[in-house]
Amino acid sequence: FSSFHTKGKDTIIFVTKEDHAAPSSAELVEEDPNDPYEERGLILPSGEINWNCPCLGGMASGPCGTAFKDAFSCFHYSKEEVKGSECMDQFRSMQECMQRFPELYPQEDDKVQQEKSETHEASQSSETAEMSGTDSAPAEDSNTTQCVVHGFLLPVS
Amino acid sequence: MLKCRTVWKKLAPLARSSSTVCRQNVRRAVLNNGRTPAQVPAAHMSTGPAGGGRENQLYALLVGAACLGGGIYAYRTVKGDQRRYEERLSEIASRPHRAAPQETLSEPEPLAAEAAETEGVPAVPAPEPEPQAEPSPEEPSPPAPEAEVVAPSETTEIPPEPTAEAAETPSAESPEPQPEVVAESGGDVAPVASKIPSHARYLLIGGGTASFAAARSIRARDPGARVLIVTDEPDLPYMRPPLSKELWFSDDPSVTETLRFKQWNGKERSIYFQPPSFYINPEELNSAENGGVAVLTGKKVVHMDVRGNKVKLDDDTEIAYDKCLIATGGVPRNLQVIERAGEEVMSKTTLFRKIEDFKLLDKVSRNIKSVTIIGGGFLGSELACALGRRSAESDLEVIQMFPEKGNMGKVLPEYLSNWTTEKVKKEGVKIISEALVKSVVAKDDKLEILLKDGRLVKTDHIVAAVGLEPNVDLAKSAGLEVDSDFGGYRVNAELQARSNIWVAGDAACFYDIRLGRRRVEHHDHAVVSGRLAGENMTGASKPYWHQSMFWSDLGPDVGYEAIGIVDSSLPTVGVFAKATAKDTPKAATEKSGTGIRSESETEDTAVSPVASSTPAPPTVGHKDDYGKGVIFYLRDKVVVGIILWNVFNRMPIARKIIKDGEEHADLNEVAKLFNIHED
Numbered sequence: 001f002s003s004f005h006t007k008g009k010d011t012i013i014f015v016t017k018e019d020h021a022a023p024s025s026a027e028l029v030e031e032d033p034n035d036p037y038e039e040r041g042l043i044l045p046s047g048e049i050n051w052n053c054p055c056l057g058g059m060a061s062g063p064c065g066t067a068f069k070d071a072f073s074c075f076h077y078s079k080e081e082v083k084g085s086e087c088m089d090q091f092r093s094m095q096e097c098m099q100r101f102p103e104l105y106p107q108e109d110d111k112v113q114q115e116k117s118e119t120h121e122a123s124q125s126s127e128t129a130e131m132s133g134t135d136s137a138p139a140e141d142s143n144t145t146q147c148v149v150h151g152f153l154l155p156v157s
Numbered sequence: 158m159l160k161c162r163t164v165w166k167k168l169a170p171l172a173r174s175s176s177t178v179c180r181q182n183v184r185r186a187v188l189n190n191g192r193t194p195a196q197v198p199a200a201h202m203s204t205g206p207a208g209g210g211r212e213n214q215l216y217a218l219l220v221g222a223a224c225l226g227g228g229i230y231a232y233r234t235v236k237g238d239q240r241r242y243e244e245r246l247s248e249i250a251s252r253p254h255r256a257a258p259q260e261t262l263s264e265p266e267p268l269a270a271e272a273a274e275t276e277g278v279p280a281v282p283a284p285e286p287e288p289q290a291e292p293s294p295e296e297p298s299p300p301a302p303e304a305e306v307v308a309p310s311e312t313t314e315i316p317p318e319p320t321a322e323a324a325e326t327p328s329a330e331s332p333e334p335q336p337e338v339v340a341e342s343g344g345d346v347a348p349v350a351s352k353i354p355s356h357a358r359y360l361l362i363g364g365g366t367a368s369f370a371a372a373r374s375i376r377a378r379d380p381g382a383r384v385l386i387v388t389d390e391p392d393l394p395y396m397r398p399p400l401s402k403e404l405w406f407s408d409d410p411s412v413t414e415t416l417r418f419k420q421w422n423g424k425e426r427s428i429y430f431q432p433p434s435f436y437i438n439p440e441e442l443n444s445a446e447n448g449g450v451a452v453l454t455g456k457k458v459v460h461m462d463v464r465g466n467k468v469k470l471d472d473d474t475e476i477a478y479d480k481c482l483i484a485t486g487g488v489p490r491n492l493q494v495i496e497r498a499g500e501e502v503m504s505k506t507t508l509f510r511k512i513e514d515f516k517l518l519d520k521v522s523r524n525i526k527s528v529t530i531i532g533g534g535f536l537g538s539e540l541a542c543a544l545g546r547r548s549a550e551s552d553l554e555v556i557q558m559f560p561e562k563g564n565m566g567k568v569l570p571e572y573l574s575n576w577t578t579e580k581v582k583k584e585g586v587k588i589i590s591e592a593l594v595k596s597v598v599a600k601d602d603k604l605e606i607l608l609k610d611g612r613l614v615k616t617d618h619i620v621a622a623v624g625l626e627p628n629v630d631l632a633k634s635a636g637l638e639v640d641s642d643f644g645g646y647r648v649n650a651e652l653q654a655r656s657n658i659w660v661a662g663d664a665a666c667f668y669d670i671r672l673g674r675r676r677v678e679h680h681d682h683a684v685v686s687g688r689l690a691g692e693n694m695t696g697a698s699k700p701y702w703h704q705s706m707f708w709s710d711l712g713p714d715v716g717y718e719a720i721g722i723v724d725s726s727l728p729t730v731g732v733f734a735k736a737t738a739k740d741t742p743k744a745a746t747e748k749s750g751t752g753i754r755s756e757s758e759t760e761d762t763a764v765s766p767v768a769s770s771t772p773a774p775p776t777v778g779h780k781d782d783y784g785k786g787v788i789f790y791l792r793d794k795v796v797v798g799i800i801l802w803n804v805f806n807r808m809p810i811a812r813k814i815i816k817d818g819e820e821h822a823d824l825n826e827v828a829k830l831f832n833i834h835e836d
Contacts, residue, residue, distance in 0.1 A: 009728040010566065010570040010571065011731065011733065012572065014732075014733050015733070019835070024826045024829035026821055026826040026827040026829070028817060038383055038702065039703045052377040052688065052692065060377045061372070061373040061375075061376030061377045061450070063435065063447075066381065101431045
């Protein structure tokens with residue numbers, strides 16, 4: 001190491017980049033994919049949608065929550081070739097609901113809508129990561145989330 | 158009234174017997190006409206001889222007329238009462254819709270009970286709204302005729318209205334409780350708004366972060382859930398961290414009104430979690446088709462009846478609940494010497510917690526020459542830095558004093574605490590460490606703080622940031638346990654205090670499966686515990702498992718994130734590299750494109766250690782320069798807490814290490830997992 005010393009009960013180590021070049025020998029406990037206590041992403045291990053996922057922000061809980069859930073569920077379980085093509089009614093009623101609350105669901109063009117949905121996620125302080133485009137290790141869930149959520153927002157616009 | 162009744166009563170048997178005689182005579186007469194007289198039994202009634210036909214006929218006629226008259230009268234009265242009853246019901250049901258209602262809460266309940274449980278909830282839309290004036294003049298009139306209706310109807314003797322109403326409902330159940338209630342409501346025109354629902358399926362006491370997180374969680378999991386938040390603050394739920402951070406750095410002069418702030422990456426947002434349109438009105442809560450979240454502001458819950466599953470507000474309104482969350486947070490502590498120092502000192506002291514405190518301090522700090530912050534923890538240091546920054550533009554002297562040796566003395570190991578203190582000084586703050594306040598007096602329009610070691614500090618205003626007292630006011634009435642070590646309500650690992658009662662946020666002393674019993678006063682914990690409580694209120698049985706984190710920025714150059722138990726009395730191991738310009742809070746948020754930095758950390762799960770890719774610029778580690786690194790806090794050789802020092806977006810790894818709870822022989826190897834030399 002560059003240096004190693006102790007001040008009483010506290011140990012201080014300075015390391016150079018070379019010191020940390022070799023892979024770590026520390027062992028981490030293997031994750032249990034079915035751990036019931038763990039926080040889940042958007043899709044639960046059972047395949048159902050986790051409405052409580054922070055990534056959704058307030059979408060499932062707001063005034064248009066029911067409409068959103070209907071539309072998104074329909075999309076999620078859709079087996080059509082163009083996923084969600086049979087869900088236009090639900091999307092429409094969701095959009096109608098959202099138009100009644102412009103403060104909560106700003107209605108603008110696609111790109112801004114994406115940003116707004118990010119802001120919306122950001123508006124739930126210290127929740128979410130999956131919509132914010134971070135470079136931290138994205139679980140498969142979050143990628144799906146982004147595609148899915150952006151995907152179904154598109155027909156709405 | 159009574160006279161009439163007694164007279165009627167006397168007449169009644171007479172009328173009855175007369176009518177019987179009448180009928181019998183008629184029958185006899187009819188029979189007599191069609192038969193031989195010999196076959197008719199010579200039955201006699203005591204009232205009159207069988208002969209004397211004309212007299213009998215007259216008599217019969219008289220009695221018949223009386224019967225008919227009585228019958229018609231009774232019929233009309235009963236019908237009138239029915240009409241009046243219906244009008245009254247619809248009038249009462251329509252009252253919630255009116256702007257300035259004057260009605261007691263208890264009214265809907267007995268009426269609901271009367272109406273054979275068809276109208277389950279008070280705020281049922283009325284067929285047509287009736288003017289309020291109508292029932293009042295009507296009320297005095299029913300008494301008189303109703304008394305006479307007593308005989309044909311089946312009710313007992315009770316004052317006006319309930320009689321009529323009970324007469325109408327075939328299931329006239331327990332009219333007794335109603336009279337008192339109706340009498341109350343009739344006479345009592347107390348300004349209690351009928352807009353408070355008398356029942357809420359999910360009742361959340363407290364309108365802060367934990368409560369809002371729970372509300373969202375409940376709504377997500379229980380479709381159409383009806384959630385009522387009761388808060389004694391006048392504001393809708395908002396987040397607290399910006400009050401001592403971002404709001405102070407805003408360039409907008411109207412920030413104290415808008416409470417909006419621009420984040421590092423330029424995105425602006427409000428401190429309120431959601432705008433008012435997100436919520437629904439309390440009076441519409443139980444009738445809204447898809448439910449919603451309603452916030453009742455300015456009301457304090459003063460009593461809790463756990464057996465009866467209801468609470469009482471400070472205006473004596475009662476709200477029954479199915480599931481209840483207590484998220485009452487806490488109240489800032491004050492120094493005893495200040496409390497005893499008198500009115501003038503108190504008026505120049507701010508206990509910082511709420512929006513109004515922020516507004517006040519912002520205003521005051523622009524008009525004074527010197528401000529002193531007592532307390533060296535998170536809040537005190539953040540405010541000192543914020544005000545210190547402001548002092549660069551204005552003439553403001555910012556002093557911070559605390560008993561420890563350095564800022565964050567109870568959190569950071571000594572060497573780091575000292576280093577931090579130097580940074581805080583660079584923000585323009587005058588630090589007085591190892592300071593114990595002996596007394597505070599108001600003198601010549603200034604405050605004089607005398608320290609125990611004799612130093613005297615003169616200042617214009619004091620901000621006391623000396624800790625939080627958890628609010629456990631309801632413990633007594635609810636019969637809930639209070640923890641003696643940490644304070645707060647004692648709850649289990651699932652945040653439950655008793656059946657149907659959960660506690661989350663600052664007020665919850667909970668059992669952390671990994672780290673033991675604790676109470677955490679951080680924003681992210683409020684979010685995590687609120688969300689967990691919401692899940693458990695809707696049927697999950699999950700323990701506190703996802704570890705919350707916290708963060709603090711002390712100026713643009715020093716920022717850290719932490720997780721777990723971060724107590725400076727524990728042995729620590731710190732692994733550092735030298736910080737480059739890229740390793741500051743500002744840089745972190747700019748790169749990751751998130752707003753509040755903590756957003757990117759809180760929910761990520763670690764998949765694999767972040768591998769080294771691009772080489773970092775060559776750094777020369779200065780011995781005392783703790784630019785960036787990782788500090789592990791150990792308890793019995795197990796890592797129970799981690800601080801990421803100027804190293805960002807690595808929280809998932811830290812969370813994983815704490816969750817594992819393993820003994821690691823070489824913590825330098827563990828530190829490698831964080832790749833501190835990378836960005």
